[in-house]
Amino acid sequence: MDDIDRPDPVKAPIGVFDSGVGGLTVAAALRRHLPSEQIFYIGDTARVPYGGKSRRTIERYGVEIGGLLLAENAKMIVVACNTASALAVPRMQQVFNVPVEGVIAPGARAAANRTSNGRIGVIATRATASSGAYERAIHSIAPEAKVFTAPCPLLVPLIEEGMFVDPVTDLMINRYLAPLLAEGIDTLVLGCTHYPLATAAIARAAGPDIALVDSADNCARAVKELLSEKSLLASDTTIGGLGVALTDATESFLRTAERSLGLDIGDVRLLSVQS
Amino acid sequence: MDDIDRPDPVKAPIGVFDSGVGGLTVAAALRRHLPSEQIFYIGDTARVPYGGKSRRTIERYGVEIGGLLLAENAKMIVVACNTASALAVPRMQQVFNVPVEGVIAPGARAAANRTSNGRIGVIATRATASSGAYERAIHSIAPEAKVFTAPCPLLVPLIEEGMFVDPVTDLMINRYLAPLLAEGIDTLVLGCTHYPLATAAIARAAGPDIALVDSADNCARAVKELLSEKSLLASDTTIGGLGVALTDATESFLRTAERSLGLDIGDVRLLSVQS
Numbered sequence: 001m002d003d004i005d006r007p008d009p010v011k012a013p014i015g016v017f018d019s020g021v022g023g024l025t026v027a028a029a030l031r032r033h034l035p036s037e038q039i040f041y042i043g044d045t046a047r048v049p050y051g052g053k054s055r056r057t058i059e060r061y062g063v064e065i066g067g068l069l070l071a072e073n074a075k076m077i078v079v080a081c082n083t084a085s086a087l088a089v090p091r092m093q094q095v096f097n098v099p100v101e102g103v104i105a106p107g108a109r110a111a112a113n114r115t116s117n118g119r120i121g122v123i124a125t126r127a128t129a130s131s132g133a134y135e136r137a138i139h140s141i142a143p144e145a146k147v148f149t150a151p152c153p154l155l156v157p158l159i160e161e162g163m164f165v166d167p168v169t170d171l172m173i174n175r176y177l178a179p180l181l182a183e184g185i186d187t188l189v190l191g192c193t194h195y196p197l198a199t200a201a202i203a204r205a206a207g208p209d210i211a212l213v214d215s216a217d218n219c220a221r222a223v224k225e226l227l228s229e230k231s232l233l234a235s236d237t238t239i240g241g242l243g244v245a246l247t248d249a250t251e252s253f254l255r256t257a258e259r260s261l262g263l264d265i266g267d268v269r270l271l272s273v274q275s
Numbered sequence: 276m277d278d279i280d281r282p283d284p285v286k287a288p289i290g291v292f293d294s295g296v297g298g299l300t301v302a303a304a305l306r307r308h309l310p311s312e313q314i315f316y317i318g319d320t321a322r323v324p325y326g327g328k329s330r331r332t333i334e335r336y337g338v339e340i341g342g343l344l345l346a347e348n349a350k351m352i353v354v355a356c357n358t359a360s361a362l363a364v365p366r367m368q369q370v371f372n373v374p375v376e377g378v379i380a381p382g383a384r385a386a387a388n389r390t391s392n393g394r395i396g397v398i399a400t401r402a403t404a405s406s407g408a409y410e411r412a413i414h415s416i417a418p419e420a421k422v423f424t425a426p427c428p429l430l431v432p433l434i435e436e437g438m439f440v441d442p443v444t445d446l447m448i449n450r451y452l453a454p455l456l457a458e459g460i461d462t463l464v465l466g467c468t469h470y471p472l473a474t475a476a477i478a479r480a481a482g483p484d485i486a487l488v489d490s491a492d493n494c495a496r497a498v499k500e501l502l503s504e505k506s507l508l509a510s511d512t513t514i515g516g517l518g519v520a521l522t523d524a525t526e527s528f529l530r531t532a533e534r535s536l537g538l539d540i541g542d543v544r545l546l547s548v549q550s
Contacts, residue, residue: 046332047322053523057321154443157432168429168446248328 010232013038013243014223015074017065020048021254022156022194023080026103027242028261029220030078034227036238040072041080046248046273049156050083051127061273062088066096068245068271074098075232078223082124082192082215086133099226106222107189107215108137114211115187118145121180121210123202124191126151134191148183152176152192159194162256164201173198173205181206189213197260245269285507288313288518289498290349292340295323296529297431297469298355301378302517303536304495305353309502311513315347316355321523321548324431325358326402336548337363341371343520343546349373350507353498357399357467357490361408374501381497382464382490383412389486390462393420396455396485398477399466401426409466423458427451427467434469437531439476448473448480456481464488472535520544 014037016027021043030039042065044050050058062084066077076099077092079085085102092100111120122134129151138147155176158169180188188210190196196214203212227233234240244265246254258265289312291302296318305314317340319325325333337359341352351374352367354360360377367375386395397409404426413422429447438444455463463485465471471489478487502508509515519540521529533540 045327048327053321057523153436154429154432157429161428168443171443171446248332 009075010234011038011238012073012075013040014227015066015069015072015077016041016080017062017069017077017084018043018080018193019050019061019084020045021246021257022192024254024257024261024263025193025196025216026078026080026219028263029214029216030223031240031242031263033220033224034233035240036234036236037240038234039240039242040069040074041242041244042068042271043244043246044273045246050081051125055087058084058087059091062092063095064273066092066100070096070098076101076223076227078219079103080193080216080219082128082133083131086128086131099230101219101223101226103193103215103219104133104137104191106218107191107213108134109141109222110218111187111189111213112138112142112145114213115142115145117184117186118142119183119185119187120145120147121177121183121185121188122147122149122191123152123155123176123180123188123195124149125156126153128191134189146183148180148185149191150176150180155198156192156194159197160256164198164260169198169201170205173201177202177205185210187211187213190215197257243269245271247271247273284350285509286313286513287348287350288315289502290341290344290347290352291316291355292337292344292352292359293318293355293468294325294336294359295320296521296532297467299529299532299536299538300468300471300491301353301355301494303538304489304491305498306515306517306538308495308499309508310515311509311511312515313509314515314517315344315349316517316519317343317546318519318521319548320521325356326400330362333359333362334366337367338370339548341367341375345371345373351376351498351502353494354378355468355491355494357403357408358406361403361406374505376494376498376501378468378490378494379408379412379466381493382466382488383409384416384497385493386462386464386488387413387417387420389488390417390420392459392461393417394458394460394462395420395422396452396458396460396463397422397424397466398427398430398451398455398463398470399424400431401428403466409464421458423455423460424466425451425455430473431467431469434472435531439473439535444473444476445480448476452477452480460485462486462488465490472532518544520546522546522548
């Protein structure tokens with residue numbers, strides 16, 4: 001009786017939650033790996049960036065946006081934001097009955113599998129870096145690994161300006177990577193959902209001997225596995241798509257990301273949150 | 276009868292409202308020009324930055340924070356944020372009975388008085404630049420002036436990183452100023468409350484022939500005039516001070532600004548807003 005009128009979970013969308021539009025790199029990876037899935041993305045642009053906010057505040061945002069995704073009938077929630085993954089996922093897993101996957105655990109797993117010399121670098125925003133979330137996640141899999149984290153506070157603003165190919169961006173990336181390269185890392189985690197947009201510049205600075213781990217791509221693989229395990233994958237005869245809603249109107253970087261990622265985003269809905 | 280129990284308006288604090296802590300440059304200018312005044316500063320760090328938000332949202336924030344300042348018995352409200360000055364001041368002047376002064380009108384006035392050749396440059400955030408607020412304010416005083424505005428989206432992040440003396444900062448400022456210098460400006464408005472912290476770098480890039488107009492300093496002068504006109508100046512035997520409240524905990528740039536500006540900020544209160 002309970003199931004009457006419940007929509008088919010297999011056909012339900014994957015809910016994606018980001019503080020802004022940087023998580024569109026995750027949405028793009030999900031589209032690549034899971035072309036039959038419908039994706040519903042909420043960017044909390046009214047309250048972006050989360051980086052400087054307290055854990056309690058970010059937990060509250062996570063639960064609030066998670067609720068909006070469930071109201072869209074999401075079969076699972078992907079937290080496509082490193083800060084929210086570091087701070088809000090545990091609480092969201094506590095309060096929601098659908099699976100909640102962040103970007104940190106999949107990236108950490110991929111890095112631990114990838115490294116040969118056990119020396120892993122992580123670049124991230126200041127908030128993610130100081131949370132220590134990647135270190136903890138990597139050490140839970142590879143306790144003996146050495147993890148070196150560099151906060152790169154200017155990289156998001158540079159990327160949001162579309163300065164993917166620019167001497168200023170190269171200069172800053174070189175500066176941020178120098179201490180990691182000096183530690184002899186062989187693997188570098190791009191620990192922020194914006195960074196895949198600057199992969200070429202980061203690869204140039206890192207050199208050919210360092211493997212880059214893209215947390216967006218690894219997150220999409222983890223989501224695919226998880227849906228498969230739970231028999232929640234959409235039928236491959238279905239044609240998936242991407243719907244986007246934002247909590248405040250913002251267009252400029254959204255369109256930059258759309259172009260760079262080859263995403264097809266139509267009309268953007270506006271959702272209301274308490275701010 | 277109405278006046279019974281009303282606190283003495285002359286002894287009341289000047290309320291300062293900013294989206295974050297950049298407006299501390301205005302607080303510092305107020306301390307210099309009005310050492311006898313008590314200043315109560317609220318930085319809306321829970322919802323910073325305002326730059327990408329809609330007018331309606333920023334109006335609501337302005338009225339909300341204005342109410343918190345009035346609850347502190349503010350005798351006037353200074354909006355120490357260019358975006359909020361451009362978008363929220365008209366609404367705040369409508370709903371509040373105390374004077375509300377922004378940073379744009381005083382900066383525009385000073386620039387119009389300063390220029391000899393009638394060619395004025397403005398550097399600002401993208402939101403302030405695209406609001407056209409400086410152009411309108413300058414043209415209302417000097418209709419024949421030519422105003423050239425350059426959005427400098429990376430300047431705030433560079434300043435928040437404390438990169439006041441850095442080749443990357445110089446490179447970006449040179450790039451931002453180039454089109455303004457090509458227009459033959461003789462006056463340059465620092466149209467963002469963060470920018471006075473980088474005055475030395477901006478002056479280097481602008482060269483010795485361009486007058487810099489610091490909107491923080493000109494705002495403080497305008498506040499002094501306004502209080503004097505309304506007989507609301509604190510007695511000069513009083514020793515003023517600065518109280519700071521934030522809407523979410525954030526310390527790093529607050530302490531950078533405190534050091535750079537020679538401000539004395541003690542304990543910081545936490546105020547609650549709806550976000």
